[in-house]
Amino acid sequence: MKLKTAVERSAPDGLSRLLSAVDDGKGDEKMEKTNKKRNRWIGAVAAILAVALIGGAGGFYYSRNMAVATVVSLDVNPSIELRVNASEKVLKCTALNSEATEILASMSGGKDLEGAKLDVAVNAIVGAIVRAGYLDSLNSAILISVDDSNADRGARLQAELVAAVDGVLQTASNGASVMSQYVTGADLSDKAQQNNISTGKAALIEQVLTVNPTLDFSKLAALSVEELRDLIKIGAPSMPIGRDEAANIAEEYAGTSVLDRDVVFDVDPELDDPVPHYEVEIRYDREYDYTIHAFTGEVLSGQAGIVVRTPSTNPTATDTHEPGITADEAFNAAAKFFSEKHPELVGNFLNITTEYDRDDGHYDVEFWCRGYEFDYDVDGKSGDILREETDYRYTPPAPTEPAPTTPAPTEPAATTPQSTDIGADAAKSAALKHAGLSANQVTFIKAQRDYDDGRLVYDVEFYTSDTEYDYEIAAADGAVMKYETEKRPNVTAPTTPQPTDIGADAAKAAALKRAGIADAASVTWMKCQHDWDDGWQKYELEFECGATVYECDVDAASGTVTKFESEPCDNLAHHHNEDHHDEGGHSSGNADIGADAAKNAALSHAGLSSGQVTQLKCERDYDDGRLVYEVEFKSGGYEYDYKIDASTGAVLEHERDRDD
Amino acid sequence: MDDLVEEPEARAAMLERLLRDIGTGDRDALGELYTLTHAAVYALALSILASAHDAEEATHDAFLRIWDYAGSYKAKGSPVAWIMAVTRNLCLMELRRKKRQKDLSEDEWNAIPAEDRGLNSEDRALLQWALGSLDPASRQIVILHAVAGMKHKEIAKLLGLPQNTVLSKYSRAIGKMRAGLEKGE
Numbered sequence: 001m002k003l004k005t006a007v008e009r010s011a012p013d014g015l016s017r018l019l020s021a022v023d024d025g026k027g028d029e030k031m032e033k034t035n036k037k038r039n040r041w042i043g044a045v046a047a048i049l050a051v052a053l054i055g056g057a058g059g060f061y062y063s064r065n066m067a068v069a070t071v072v073s074l075d076v077n078p079s080i081e082l083r084v085n086a087s088e089k090v091l092k093c094t095a096l097n098s099e100a101t102e103i104l105a106s107m108s109g110g111k112d113l114e115g116a117k118l119d120v121a122v123n124a125i126v127g128a129i130v131r132a133g134y135l136d137s138l139n140s141a142i143l144i145s146v147d148d149s150n151a152d153r154g155a156r157l158q159a160e161l162v163a164a165v166d167g168v169l170q171t172a173s174n175g176a177s178v179m180s181q182y183v184t185g186a187d188l189s190d191k192a193q194q195n196n197i198s199t200g201k202a203a204l205i206e207q208v209l210t211v212n213p214t215l216d217f218s219k220l221a222a223l224s225v226e227e228l229r230d231l232i233k234i235g236a237p238s239m240p241i242g243r244d245e246a247a248n249i250a251e252e253y254a255g256t257s258v259l260d261r262d263v264v265f266d267v268d269p270e271l272d273d274p275v276p277h278y279e280v281e282i283r284y285d286r287e288y289d290y291t292i293h294a295f296t297g298e299v300l301s302g303q304a305g306i307v308v309r310t311p312s313t314n315p316t317a318t319d320t321h322e323p324g325i326t327a328d329e330a331f332n333a334a335a336k337f338f339s340e341k342h343p344e345l346v347g348n349f350l351n352i353t354t355e356y357d358r359d360d361g362h363y364d365v366e367f368w369c370r371g372y373e374f375d376y377d378v379d380g381k382s383g384d385i386l387r388e389e390t391d392y393r394y395t396p397p398a399p400t401e402p403a404p405t406t407p408a409p410t411e412p413a414a415t416t417p418q419s420t421d422i423g424a425d426a427a428k429s430a431a432l433k434h435a436g437l438s439a440n441q442v443t444f445i446k447a448q449r450d451y452d453d454g455r456l457v458y459d460v461e462f463y464t465s466d467t468e469y470d471y472e473i474a475a476a477d478g479a480v481m482k483y484e485t486e487k488r489p490n491v492t493a494p495t496t497p498q499p500t501d502i503g504a505d506a507a508k509a510a511a512l513k514r515a516g517i518a519d520a521a522s523v524t525w526m527k528c529q530h531d532w533d534d535g536w537q538k539y540e541l542e543f544e545c546g547a548t549v550y551e552c553d554v555d556a557a558s559g560t561v562t563k564f565e566s567e568p569c570d571n572l573a574h575h576h577n578e579d580h581h582d583e584g585g586h587s588s589g590n591a592d593i594g595a596d597a598a599k600n601a602a603l604s605h606a607g608l609s610s611g612q613v614t615q616l617k618c619e620r621d622y623d624d625g626r627l628v629y630e631v632e633f634k635s636g637g638y639e640y641d642y643k644i645d646a647s648t649g650a651v652l653e654h655e656r657d658r659d660d
Numbered sequence: 661m662d663d664l665v666e667e668p669e670a671r672a673a674m675l676e677r678l679l680r681d682i683g684t685g686d687r688d689a690l691g692e693l694y695t696l697t698h699a700a701v702y703a704l705a706l707s708i709l710a711s712a713h714d715a716e717e718a719t720h721d722a723f724l725r726i727w728d729y730a731g732s733y734k735a736k737g738s739p740v741a742w743i744m745a746v747t748r749n750l751c752l753m754e755l756r757r758k759k760r761q762k763d764l765s766e767d768e769w770n771a772i773p774a775e776d777r778g779l780n781s782e783d784r785a786l787l788q789w790a791l792g793s794l795d796p797a798s799r800q801i802v803i804l805h806a807v808a809g810m811k812h813k814e815i816a817k818l819l820g821l822p823q824n825t826v827l828s829k830y831s832r833a834i835g836k837m838r839a840g841l842e843k844g845e
Contacts (some may be wrong), residue, residue, distance in 0.1 A: 004807050006702040007699055007700075007702070007706075007807045008699040008807075009717075010702075011698055011699040011702035011703065012702070012712075012719075013698075014698070014716060014719060015691060015694050015695065017720060018690070018694060018720060018723050018724070019687060019691060020723060021688060021720070022690060022724065023687070035664070159756075159758070163753050163756045163757070164753065166749075166753075167749050167750065167752075167753045195745050237680050344758055363761060380707075410719070471795050475718070524828065524831045524834075524835075525830065525834075526805075526834055527806070544827070544831060549812070549827075621822050621824070622822070622824065
């Protein structure tokens with residue numbers, strides 16, 4: 001496409017400028033580099049300040065520049081306060097708690113930041129907080145508070161800082177959320193100081209107290225920003241036990257409190273969960289997870305007495321990360337565990353993968369059963385089940401479902417193919433049939449069972465003397481889901497450019513013929529580009545027809561199709577016009593429960609009737625290769641957001657948020 | 661772009677290798693990455709910022725940011741999507757900072773080749789039609805697909821739009837551009 005060339009020509013070449021900008025960072029460790037950049041900034045700022053001084057404005061400089069105009073605080077668990085002058089330079093950077101002291105240790109306790117511009121300092125701090133691992137989960141949050149007597153300036157600074165921090169988090173973390181507020185903290189600063197927190201956090205606590213005035217300020221001060229935010233969200237029913245207490249309860253239960261070392265690895269508050277709880281991760285001889293009720297302190301799940309059970313003398317020292325058991329043994333262990341745990345599914349599940357994870361020293365065993373995934377970590381030495389991850393959509397069978405009555409066999413029946421799996425040989429045959437080839441004409445590379453976009457498929461790959469074929473075959477019925485063919489490089493091919501060129505029209509015709517499309521008018525061309533490839537001239541074509549996108553390379557000399565790829569894009573074309581069009585040509589073959597059933601599924605999950613909700617919206621969409629309904633409604637001051645599987649009506653995702 | 665690896669997987673693997681090297685402070689890798697991707701980065705910046713000068717600055721800043729953050733990139737097979745996300749975030753921040761988001765006028769597009777970079781009148785006309793006549797979202801989609809080579813699915817994810825929307829906007833934009841070009845010549 002010419003557009004590409006045109007843009008390329010218009011793009012300025014700034015490489016030498018870029019390289020000189022990074023030059024003095026060459027060979028440094030990444031963290032050093034960032035510091036260096038910041039130091040350069042600070043140098044520049046210092047120079048400007050020096051000029052201002054020499055310029056004879058000393059007295060003025062002091063009164064204007066040393067006066068604190070704004071106080072910005074950053075709270076995650078670490079709480080850091082920045083005092084800033086009217087020119088947005090940092091006068092003082094203070095760690096308000098011990099976590100903050102650790103964060104600022106790499107910046108001379110915050111002294112490096114003094115004199116820097118506010119946004120530079122905030123960037124540096126947020127970067128350090130991210131590196132320390134505080135903001136790596138999706139529901140973690142950072143609170144930016146701006147305390148300024150000048151409301152306009154405060155609001156502007158707040159907006160700028162949120163934008164800057166959001167930018168850092170987008171690139172450097174998993175999308176932790178940024179909260180911000182504008183406070184005038186005169187009346188809060190005493191309380192804040194008494195509790196060693198920022199005025200910003202104090203303001204957030206005040207919000208909790210508005211919701212539930214019976215709670216205690218100083219106890220709330222010990223909670224993290226994430227906990228406070230979630231408390232407000234769920235209406236602060238009572239005082240949560242806090243992360244420390246949750247850890248204590250888990251340790252008591254696990255029996256690790258007698259140890260003289262700290263085995264609590266992580267405590268993650270989930271107060272906005274339907275059952276508010278803390279997740280406590282204990283690492284002893286392996287990883288143990290505990291869920292503790294956030295208000296009652298009740299242990300909801302987790303293994304008791306782990307120290308008695310495994311009197312491991314030195315669990316880590318001899319760990320060479322080489323597996324002590326074979327993949328088959330790991331698989332058998334997982335299958336046994338699965339069979340005991342889910343007798344209703346015995347004889348009905350398939351092993352997808354068994355892989356050894358060298359870093360963690362365990363096998364990852366994956367099962368697939370009735371459209372659900374089950375994931376097991378199996379210890380590479382002992383064969384113990386370290387972790388089970390049950391597909392969150394899976395609920396043990398309803399009474400109407402006839403559970404198999406056969407008892408768990410001693411040798412797990414895992415290898416018994418499910419009725420909906422045609423097997424690797426049938427998948428090979430299906431691919432060959434589609435390619436118009438027989439088995440003796442090809443060499444197979446693989447026919448591997450895989451789980452793609454929530455469905456069981458076979459990846460079938462084979463080649464002939466001149467072409468490679470790559471198929472994705474549905475395990476249920478042998479349907480061709482996706483295929484790709486590519487010419488194998490021909491060693492005897494001339495390397496000089498071909499003199500002849502069939503032209504774009506002939507290339508398009510060849511592509512359509514290959515795609516089996518007779519009606520050229522039904523095609524939308526998205527790309528037709530003449531290009532060089534390894535000394536060959538070719539046309540790169542891309543077009544859409546019906547609900548399928550095709551990508552195709554045509555040799556410009558011979559008109560041979562050298563690459564062909566087709567993929568059902570989605571069902572946009574259908575979806576705006578009609579509701580229940582049967583996806584005749586659509587190879588996904590998904591059933592569609594319809595919008596009404598999707599709405600009902602969401603409402604019943606929320607425990608609401610259609611009369612209780614307003615602004616009910618339902619949209620059909622295609623998400624990760626799966627047809628879904630996105631259902632939205634409001635009720636009782638909350639906004640609900642659901643994603644419903646269009647074929648089963650299962651709730652795939654749900655979210656409840658305060659509607660403000 | 662003849663030095664570009666055409667095979668998408670090979671290209672992705674190559675870019676990931678470069679990002680990994682950049683993460684260790686390899687200046688040459690940065691140069692190589694720049695050569696391979698700066699046109700696409702610039703194009704995306706231009707499509708958002710609508711100013712040749714701002715786009716040039718944003719391109720510079722985007723690569724500095726890539727230099728700083730390449731170490732935190734987790735190889736997931738979509739390095740282009742990551743580079744574009746970095747660029748886009750940077751541009752959106754710049755936009756917020758300037759608090760302006762205006763449609764392009766013909767004059768501004770005429771100002772694209774600030775100096776002679778071998779942009780002939782045909783290219784210029786193409787750019788003008790291609791981008792000046794589209795709404796901002798379509799403009800970004802066309803740039804990301806046609807210039808940066810991103811898949812519709814990746815674009816949908818980057819822009820937070822349903823894949824349907826991306827595809828239909830793309831088809832419509834291409835149709836509109838073609839119609840415009842035919843009329844203009």
